[in-house]
Amino acid sequence: MDFSWIIPYRDLLLHGAVLTCVLLAISVTLGFGIAILLAVAQVGRSRFLRIAAKSYCTFFRGTPLLIQLWLIYYGLGSYLPHIPGLRGSFLWPVMREGVFFAAVALTLNFAAYQGEILRGTLLAVPKGELEAAKAAGMRPGMVLRRIWLPRAIRIGLPTFAGEVILQLKATPIVFSVTVMDLYGAAYKIRQDTLLVYEPLILVATFYVTLTFFITQVFKRFENALPTSR
Amino acid sequence: MPLNNDHMALTVRDVHKSYGTLEVLKGISLEAAKGDVVSIIGSSGSGKSTFLRCINFLEIPDAGSFRINGEDVEFRKGRDGKSQPSNWRQIERMRSGLGMVFQSFNLWPHMTILQNVIEAPVHVLKVDRKTAVEKAEGLLAKVGLYEKKDSYPAFLSGGQQQRASIARALCVDPAVMLFDEPTSALDPELVGEVLKVIRGLAEEGRTMLMVTHEMKFARDVSTRVMFLHQGQVEEVGPPSQVFGAPTSARCREFIAAGTH
Numbered sequence: 001m002d003f004s005w006i007i008p009y010r011d012l013l014l015h016g017a018v019l020t021c022v023l024l025a026i027s028v029t030l031g032f033g034i035a036i037l038l039a040v041a042q043v044g045r046s047r048f049l050r051i052a053a054k055s056y057c058t059f060f061r062g063t064p065l066l067i068q069l070w071l072i073y074y075g076l077g078s079y080l081p082h083i084p085g086l087r088g089s090f091l092w093p094v095m096r097e098g099v100f101f102a103a104v105a106l107t108l109n110f111a112a113y114q115g116e117i118l119r120g121t122l123l124a125v126p127k128g129e130l131e132a133a134k135a136a137g138m139r140p141g142m143v144l145r146r147i148w149l150p151r152a153i154r155i156g157l158p159t160f161a162g163e164v165i166l167q168l169k170a171t172p173i174v175f176s177v178t179v180m181d182l183y184g185a186a187y188k189i190r191q192d193t194l195l196v197y198e199p200l201i202l203v204a205t206f207y208v209t210l211t212f213f214i215t216q217v218f219k220r221f222e223n224a225l226p227t228s229r
Numbered sequence: 230m231p232l233n234n235d236h237m238a239l240t241v242r243d244v245h246k247s248y249g250t251l252e253v254l255k256g257i258s259l260e261a262a263k264g265d266v267v268s269i270i271g272s273s274g275s276g277k278s279t280f281l282r283c284i285n286f287l288e289i290p291d292a293g294s295f296r297i298n299g300e301d302v303e304f305r306k307g308r309d310g311k312s313q314p315s316n317w318r319q320i321e322r323m324r325s326g327l328g329m330v331f332q333s334f335n336l337w338p339h340m341t342i343l344q345n346v347i348e349a350p351v352h353v354l355k356v357d358r359k360t361a362v363e364k365a366e367g368l369l370a371k372v373g374l375y376e377k378k379d380s381y382p383a384f385l386s387g388g389q390q391q392r393a394s395i396a397r398a399l400c401v402d403p404a405v406m407l408f409d410e411p412t413s414a415l416d417p418e419l420v421g422e423v424l425k426v427i428r429g430l431a432e433e434g435r436t437m438l439m440v441t442h443e444m445k446f447a448r449d450v451s452t453r454v455m456f457l458h459q460g461q462v463e464e465v466g467p468p469s470q471v472f473g474a475p476t477s478a479r480c481r482e483f484i485a486a487g488t489h
Binding site: 126128131132135137138139225 | 287324333349352
C-alpha cells in the first residue's frame with residue numbers, strides 16, 4: 001500500500017471533499033424546500049397542482065440520476081447561452097460551470113424523493129390534531145404552518161436521515177460532467193500515479209466517515225424532539 | 230337583532246346532515262342560554278357527536294340555521310347543491326370563540342403542554358405572549374397540571390392529557406365549551422379526575438354542550454339533557470324529567486340499560 005501521494009495531492013483532495021460536502025448541503029437544503037411545495041401540492045385541493053407535482057415526482061423518481069444530470073448539463077447547458085443577456089450577467093461565471101448543473105440535477109432529484117416522503121407523512125398526521133387546530137379557529141395556512149408541516153417533518157425525520165445518506169452517495173456522479181469532487185480527485189490521482197486501490201480506499205473512508213457524522217447529527221436531532229408518537 | 234335573544238349563547242335550528250344516502254341528523258334543534266349545561270346522550274350512531282361537530286363546522290351541515298354567540302352563520306348553496314358557509318372567515322372567527330374538547334384529546338405532540346395551551350390565544354387571537362402565558366399557567370394550575378407545563382403530551386397519562394386539552398380550550402375564553410365524549414377514551418380510574426374538572430366548570434356557570442356516556446354525571450351537572458335517537462331528538466328536558474320520568478319509550482329503555 002502506497003499512500004505517499006496524499007501529501008502532494010492534499011489540496012486537490014481537500015478541494016474535492018469540500019465540493020462534495022457543498023453539493024450535498026445545497027441539494028439537501030434547496031431540495032427539501034422544493035419537496036415541501038411538492039408534498040403540499042399533492043395533498044392540496046387544486047387538481048392542477050396535484051397532477052403537476054405528481055408528474056414531477058414520477059419523472060424524477062422514475063429516471064436514472066445520470067440521465068437527468070446529462071439532460072440538464074447538455075440540454076439546459078446548451079440552451080442557456082442563447083438566453084439574451086445571461087452571458088453578460090453576474091450569474092454567468094456560476095452558470096457556465098459543470099458544478100452548477102450538477103447542483104441543479106442533485107437538487108431536483110432529491111426534491112422528488114423527499115417530496116414523495118413528505119406527502120406520505122403529511123397524510124400520516126392524525127386527523128384529530130388537524131381538527132383541533134381548525135376548532136381553535138386557525139385558517140388553513142396557519143394549520144399547515146403551525147401544526148401539519150411540523151408534525152409531518154418530525155414523523156419523516158428517521159427516513160430523512162436515510163435520504164441524506166443516499167444523496168451523499170449519489171454525488172460522485174457529478175464527475176461525469178467534469179466536476180472535480182472527491183471522487184474526481186481520486187480519479188485524477190489514479191491517472192497520475194497509476195495507483196488504483198489506494199485513492200479509492202481513501203475516498204471510501206471519507207464517505208463512511210461523513211455518513212457516520214450525518215447519522216449522529218440526526219440521532220441528536222431526533223432525541224431532542226421527545227415526541228414518542 | 231332581537232334583544233330578547235341576547236341571553237342565548239347558542240340557537241341551532243333544524244340541523245340536517247347526510248353521508249351519502251345515510252341521513253345522520255334529521256332536523257335537530259337546540260337552544261342554550263348562557264350558563265346552560267346541556268348533555269347530549271344516546272346510543273352509538275344516534276348522531277350526537279355529528280351534531281356537536283356541526284356546531285363548530287368540523288362537519289358541514291346540509292341544512293339548518295345557526296346563531297352562535299349573537300352572530301348568525303351565513304350559508305350559500307355550493308356547486309353540489311348542498312349548503313355551505315358563505316364566509317369561512319366567519320366560521321374561523323366563530324370557532325375561535327368555541328372551546329372544543331375531543332374524545333382522543335388531540336393535543337399537538339410537537340409542543341409542550343404550555344405551548345399547546347397558548348397556541349390559539351397567541352396565533353389566532355393575537356394575544357400578547359406574556360399575557361397568554363400567565364393566563365395559561367393559571368388555567369393549568371386550575372386543572373392540576375402546572376408542574377407538567379413543560380412536558381410533552383406523550384409523557385402524560387390520558388387523564389392528564391384530557392385536562393390539558395380542557396385548559397387549551399379554556400384559554401381562548403370560549404363563549405361555549407363543546408365536549409365530545411371527553412372521558413370515553415380514558416381508563417376507568419382516570420375518568421374521575423376529568424369529570425371533576427368539568428364539574429368545576431359547570432359550577433362556574435360556563436355554557437357547555439357535552440356529548441357523554443356518563444349518565445350519572447350528566448344527571449348531576451346538566452341543566453338540560455337531550456336524548457337523541459336515530460338522528461332525532463327523542464326526549465329533551467331537565468335531568469329530573471329525562472332520567473326520572475321520560476315520556477319516550479326509547480329513552481326509558483336507554484336510561485334503564487345505562488343505569489344497570
